[in-house]
Amino acid sequence: MPTAAGEKTSEARYWEKLEDGVAHCLLCPQDCRIRPGQAGLCRIRVNEDGTLRATKYGRCASAAVDPIEKKPLYHFFPGSYVFSIAAFGCNLRCRHCQNWELSQGDGEDAALTPAEAVAAAENWRGGGHHCVGLAYTYSEPMVWIEMVQDTAKLARRQGLKNVMVTNGYVREEPLADLLQVIDAMNVDVKAFTDEFYREVCSGRLAPVLRTVEAAHRAGCHVEVTTLLIPGRNDSPAEVTRLVEWLAGVSPDIPLHFSRYFPSYKMDEPSTPLESLRQARDIASRRLRHVYVGNAWELDANETLCSACGAVLVRRSGHAADPAGLDGERCRECGERANIRVGNGERA
Ligand code: SF4
Numbered sequence: 315m316p317t318a319a320g321e322k323t324s325e326a327r328y329w330e331k332l333e334d335g336v337a338h339c340l341l342c343p344q345d346c347r348i349r350p351g352q353a354g355l356c357r358i359r360v361n362e363d364g365t366l367r368a369t370k371y372g373r374c375a376s377a378a379v380d381p382i383e384k385k386p387l388y389h390f391f392p393g394s395y396v397f398s399i400a401a402f403g404c405n406l407r408c409r410h411c412q413n414w415e416l417s418q419g420d421g422e423d424a425a426l427t428p429a430e431a432v433a434a435a436e437n438w439r440g441g442g443h444h445c446v447g448l449a450y451t452y453s454e455p456m457v458w459i460e461m462v463q464d465t466a467k468l469a470r471r472q473g474l475k476n477v478m479v480t481n482g483y484v485r486e487e488p489l490a491d492l493l494q495v496i497d498a499m500n501v502d503v504k505a506f507t508d509e510f511y512r513e514v515c516s517g518r519l520a521p522v523l524r525t526v527e528a529a530h531r532a533g534c535h536v537e538v539t540t541l542l543i544p545g546r547n548d549s550p551a552e553v554t555r556l557v558e559w560l561a562g563v564s565p566d567i568p569l570h571f572s573r574y575f576p577s578y579k580m581d582e583p584s585t586p587l588e589s590l591r592q593a594r595d596i597a598s599r600r601l602r603h604v605y606v607g608n609a610w611e612l613d614a615n616e617t618l619c620s621a622c623g624a625v626l627v628r629r630s631g632h633a634a635d636p637a638g639l640d641g642e643r644c645r646e647c648g649e650r651a652n653i654r655v656g657n658g659e660r661a
Pocket of ligand 1: 340342344354355357359457
């Protein structure tokens with residue numbers, strides 16, 4: 315797939331040259347071997363005359379200042395905002411993608427250099443918004459890694475935070491590099507069977523779990539989201555396996571169950587509230603913080619103290635009020651909470 319005429323490209327990182335001008339991309343487990351003039355599965359890494367290019371470097375398809383709760387990140391500066399940016403492209407092919415216009419589309423985008431992105435986040439720091447940094451989100455930021463790395467390095471120098479909302483589908487070496495500059499991640503664990511990943515997403519489960527484990531080990535703040543789809547990944551047995559694995563990584567990692575609605579190529583009916591309630595009950599036995607998104611009826615979005623049950627962070631929609639926190643501790647009983655506040659140190 316040739317790039318549009320005049321489109322700025324940058325040489326990609328994480329690839330090797332094979333015979334006959336073939337580029338072997340080493341960024342994600344899709345393991346694409348790309349012939350000259352062709353693109354990888356993510357569509358935005360393109361072999362131009364034997365060199366792999368990151369065609370969306372310096373391009374932005376969507377930008378907005380969002381509440382951090384919207385990512386969702388509930389334990390990382392609750393009540394703050396992040397300047398959120400995205401490019402077209404994704405390295406999975408989820409049939410139920412909730413953001414397919416960006417992940418699978420290729421419409422108009424605009425120029426945005428790393429310095430401009432950081433300057434925009436800086437601007438939003440004032441003016442009434444408590445903007446703590448940048449979010450790389452909406453589509454799949456892993457396949458935009460050169461832009462993310464360069465922007466995140468600049469942001470760090472300005473004292474801004476970097477957060478990623480990602481499918482976690484990346485190889486170990488680029489992930490280790492990213493973890494040098496990313497402060498928080500919400501990783502989408504789409505199901506807990508390899509069969510689901512293969513059939514619905516054109517990927518595999520193991521690399522995603524490895525990403526969560528590695529990010530947590532590296533001291534990155536991690537939260538996990540699972541979109542529950544009726545009959546596909548919401549059985550009590552599968553939810554139990556997911557929860558047991560996550561509790562083994564750390565019972566302090568917040569888990570967000572999210573309600574599915576028909577989208578893109580999947581038209582199964584939306585998730586019954588009972589299924590979400592059941593998943594929340596299973597998870598709450600092993601994890602300290604379990605939330606349910608896209609289902610305000612369940613009223614499952616307050617952060618409670620794991621010791622005394624007091625409300626630490628009250629939420630309404632995407633607005634959050636951390637009035638129950640005294641710095642990093644529960645105002646009622648003094649228990650420490652796994653929430654980053656203030657200067658960004660782990661509470
Ligand atoms: S990042 Fe894109 S080109 Fe590289 S292996 Fe993954 S899908 Fe293929």
